[in-house]
Amino acid sequence: MRLRRSRTLLECATGRGHQPADRLPAKPQLAVDELGRIAVSVYALSIARARIDVMLYLSEPGRPAFGPPRRVTTQSFDPTQAVNTGRTRWLGNYQGVATSGTAIHPIWTDTRTGDTQIFTATLR
Known part of the structure:
Protein backbone atom coordinates (compact mmCIF):
# COMPACT_ATOMS: atom_id res chain seq x y z
CA MET A 1 0.00 0.00 0.00
CA ARG A 2 1.33 3.40 -0.96
CA LEU A 3 0.64 6.30 1.38
CA ARG A 4 0.09 9.70 -0.12
CA ARG A 5 1.10 12.76 1.81
CA SER A 6 -0.51 16.11 1.75
CA ARG A 7 1.85 19.06 1.72
CA THR A 8 0.88 22.60 2.47
CA LEU A 9 3.06 25.63 2.02
CA LEU A 10 1.90 28.78 3.73
CA GLU A 11 3.81 31.88 2.72
CA CYS A 12 3.76 35.21 4.46
CA ALA A 13 4.05 38.44 2.49
CA THR A 14 7.23 40.42 3.02
CA GLY A 15 5.22 43.51 4.00
CA ARG A 16 3.05 43.75 7.09
CA GLY A 17 -0.01 42.83 5.02
CA HIS A 18 -3.12 42.71 7.18
CA GLN A 19 -1.30 42.03 10.45
CA PRO A 20 -1.66 44.94 12.93
CA ALA A 21 1.69 46.72 13.31
CA ASP A 22 2.14 45.97 17.03
CA ARG A 23 1.22 42.26 16.78
CA LEU A 24 3.63 39.37 16.46
CA PRO A 25 1.89 36.25 15.05
CA ALA A 26 2.90 32.86 16.47
CA LYS A 27 1.98 29.18 16.23
CA PRO A 28 -0.12 29.21 13.04
CA GLN A 29 -2.63 26.39 12.57
CA LEU A 30 -4.50 25.62 9.35
CA ALA A 31 -7.77 23.90 8.40
CA PRO A 64 -5.51 31.13 -1.35
CA ALA A 65 -5.43 34.84 -0.43
CA PHE A 66 -6.51 36.23 2.91
CA GLY A 67 -8.35 39.36 3.93
CA PRO A 68 -7.87 41.22 7.21
CA PRO A 69 -7.70 39.03 10.32
CA ARG A 70 -10.75 38.50 12.50
CA ARG A 71 -10.24 38.72 16.24
CA VAL A 72 -11.53 35.53 17.85
CA THR A 73 -10.87 36.28 21.51
CA THR A 74 -13.39 38.57 23.17
CA GLN A 75 -10.71 39.72 25.58
CA SER A 76 -6.90 39.78 25.37
CA PHE A 77 -5.12 37.59 27.89
CA ASP A 78 -1.86 37.73 29.83
CA PRO A 79 0.61 34.97 28.91
CA THR A 80 2.53 35.52 32.15
CA GLN A 81 -0.45 34.02 34.01
CA ALA A 82 0.02 30.64 32.31
CA VAL A 83 1.05 27.47 34.17
CA ASN A 84 4.22 27.99 36.20
CA THR A 85 6.64 25.13 35.48
CA GLY A 86 9.20 26.42 37.97
CA ARG A 87 11.41 27.79 35.19
CA THR A 88 8.95 29.46 32.87
CA ARG A 89 5.27 30.07 32.15
CA TRP A 90 3.70 27.58 29.75
CA LEU A 91 0.58 28.05 27.59
CA GLY A 92 0.98 24.63 25.99
CA ASN A 93 2.54 23.48 22.78
CA TYR A 94 -0.16 24.57 20.36
CA GLN A 95 -3.38 26.36 19.73
CA GLY A 96 -5.53 24.86 16.99
CA VAL A 97 -8.33 25.17 14.47
CA ALA A 98 -10.83 22.61 13.19
CA THR A 99 -13.75 22.74 10.78
CA SER A 100 -17.14 21.05 10.68
CA GLY A 101 -19.11 21.71 7.51
CA THR A 102 -18.86 25.47 7.09
CA ALA A 103 -18.19 26.19 10.78
CA ILE A 104 -14.67 27.05 11.92
CA HIS A 105 -13.61 26.25 15.48
CA PRO A 106 -10.43 27.90 16.81
CA ILE A 107 -9.20 26.28 20.05
CA TRP A 108 -6.67 27.92 22.38
CA THR A 109 -5.26 28.15 25.88
CA ASP A 110 -6.31 31.35 27.66
CA THR A 111 -5.63 32.90 31.09
CA ARG A 112 -8.39 35.52 31.33
CA THR A 113 -10.03 33.69 34.27
CA GLY A 114 -6.82 33.76 36.29
CA ASP A 115 -6.25 30.05 35.55
CA THR A 116 -4.99 28.38 32.39
CA GLN A 117 -8.16 27.22 30.57
CA ILE A 118 -9.04 25.85 27.13
CA PHE A 119 -11.34 28.12 25.10
CA THR A 120 -13.06 27.67 21.74
CA ALA A 121 -15.36 29.63 19.47
CA THR A 122 -17.53 28.83 16.47
CA LEU A 123 -17.25 31.14 13.48
CA ARG A 124 -19.06 30.99 10.15
Whole structure:
Protein backbone atom coordinates (compact mmCIF):
# COMPACT_ATOMS: atom_id res chain seq x y z
CA MET A 1 0.00 0.00 0.00
CA ARG A 2 1.33 3.40 -0.96
CA LEU A 3 0.64 6.30 1.38
CA ARG A 4 0.09 9.70 -0.12
CA ARG A 5 1.10 12.76 1.81
CA SER A 6 -0.51 16.11 1.75
CA ARG A 7 1.85 19.06 1.72
CA THR A 8 0.88 22.60 2.47
CA LEU A 9 3.06 25.63 2.02
CA LEU A 10 1.90 28.78 3.73
CA GLU A 11 3.81 31.88 2.72
CA CYS A 12 3.76 35.21 4.46
CA ALA A 13 4.05 38.44 2.49
CA THR A 14 7.23 40.42 3.02
CA GLY A 15 5.22 43.51 4.00
CA ARG A 16 3.05 43.75 7.09
CA GLY A 17 -0.01 42.83 5.02
CA HIS A 18 -3.12 42.71 7.18
CA GLN A 19 -1.30 42.03 10.45
CA PRO A 20 -1.66 44.94 12.93
CA ALA A 21 1.69 46.72 13.31
CA ASP A 22 2.14 45.97 17.03
CA ARG A 23 1.22 42.26 16.78
CA LEU A 24 3.63 39.37 16.46
CA PRO A 25 1.89 36.25 15.05
CA ALA A 26 2.90 32.86 16.47
CA LYS A 27 1.98 29.18 16.23
CA PRO A 28 -0.12 29.21 13.04
CA GLN A 29 -2.63 26.39 12.57
CA LEU A 30 -4.50 25.62 9.35
CA ALA A 31 -7.77 23.90 8.40
CA VAL A 32 -9.97 23.83 5.28
CA ASP A 33 -13.78 23.79 5.43
CA GLU A 34 -16.17 22.05 3.03
CA LEU A 35 -16.47 25.21 0.91
CA GLY A 36 -12.72 25.19 0.30
CA ARG A 37 -12.02 28.18 2.55
CA ILE A 38 -8.62 28.10 4.23
CA ALA A 39 -8.67 29.10 7.90
CA VAL A 40 -5.43 30.03 9.65
CA SER A 41 -5.51 30.81 13.36
CA VAL A 42 -2.58 32.40 15.19
CA TYR A 43 -1.69 33.68 18.61
CA ALA A 44 -1.10 37.41 18.10
CA LEU A 45 1.16 38.87 20.78
CA SER A 46 0.84 42.60 21.31
CA ILE A 47 4.39 43.74 22.02
CA ALA A 48 3.27 47.06 23.53
CA ARG A 49 0.67 45.54 25.88
CA ALA A 50 2.23 42.09 26.48
CA ARG A 51 -1.16 40.50 25.84
CA ILE A 52 -2.30 37.80 23.41
CA ASP A 53 -5.33 37.54 21.16
CA VAL A 54 -6.28 34.74 18.82
CA MET A 55 -6.72 35.97 15.25
CA LEU A 56 -8.28 34.11 12.34
CA TYR A 57 -7.34 34.64 8.71
CA LEU A 58 -9.92 33.28 6.26
CA SER A 59 -9.73 32.91 2.49
CA GLU A 60 -12.60 32.97 0.04
CA PRO A 61 -13.59 29.53 -1.33
CA GLY A 62 -10.90 28.27 -3.71
CA ARG A 63 -8.74 31.40 -3.34
CA PRO A 64 -5.51 31.13 -1.35
CA ALA A 65 -5.43 34.84 -0.43
CA PHE A 66 -6.51 36.23 2.91
CA GLY A 67 -8.35 39.36 3.93
CA PRO A 68 -7.87 41.22 7.21
CA PRO A 69 -7.70 39.03 10.32
CA ARG A 70 -10.75 38.50 12.50
CA ARG A 71 -10.24 38.72 16.24
CA VAL A 72 -11.53 35.53 17.85
CA THR A 73 -10.87 36.28 21.51
CA THR A 74 -13.39 38.57 23.17
CA GLN A 75 -10.71 39.72 25.58
CA SER A 76 -6.90 39.78 25.37
CA PHE A 77 -5.12 37.59 27.89
CA ASP A 78 -1.86 37.73 29.83
CA PRO A 79 0.61 34.97 28.91
CA THR A 80 2.53 35.52 32.15
CA GLN A 81 -0.45 34.02 34.01
CA ALA A 82 0.02 30.64 32.31
CA VAL A 83 1.05 27.47 34.17
CA ASN A 84 4.22 27.99 36.20
CA THR A 85 6.64 25.13 35.48
CA GLY A 86 9.20 26.42 37.97
CA ARG A 87 11.41 27.79 35.19
CA THR A 88 8.95 29.46 32.87
CA ARG A 89 5.27 30.07 32.15
CA TRP A 90 3.70 27.58 29.75
CA LEU A 91 0.58 28.05 27.59
CA GLY A 92 0.98 24.63 25.99
CA ASN A 93 2.54 23.48 22.78
CA TYR A 94 -0.16 24.57 20.36
CA GLN A 95 -3.38 26.36 19.73
CA GLY A 96 -5.53 24.86 16.99
CA VAL A 97 -8.33 25.17 14.47
CA ALA A 98 -10.83 22.61 13.19
CA THR A 99 -13.75 22.74 10.78
CA SER A 100 -17.14 21.05 10.68
CA GLY A 101 -19.11 21.71 7.51
CA THR A 102 -18.86 25.47 7.09
CA ALA A 103 -18.19 26.19 10.78
CA ILE A 104 -14.67 27.05 11.92
CA HIS A 105 -13.61 26.25 15.48
CA PRO A 106 -10.43 27.90 16.81
CA ILE A 107 -9.20 26.28 20.05
CA TRP A 108 -6.67 27.92 22.38
CA THR A 109 -5.26 28.15 25.88
CA ASP A 110 -6.31 31.35 27.66
CA THR A 111 -5.63 32.90 31.09
CA ARG A 112 -8.39 35.52 31.33
CA THR A 113 -10.03 33.69 34.27
CA GLY A 114 -6.82 33.76 36.29
CA ASP A 115 -6.25 30.05 35.55
CA THR A 116 -4.99 28.38 32.39
CA GLN A 117 -8.16 27.22 30.57
CA ILE A 118 -9.04 25.85 27.13
CA PHE A 119 -11.34 28.12 25.10
CA THR A 120 -13.06 27.67 21.74
CA ALA A 121 -15.36 29.63 19.47
CA THR A 122 -17.53 28.83 16.47
CA LEU A 123 -17.25 31.14 13.48
CA ARG A 124 -19.06 30.99 10.15
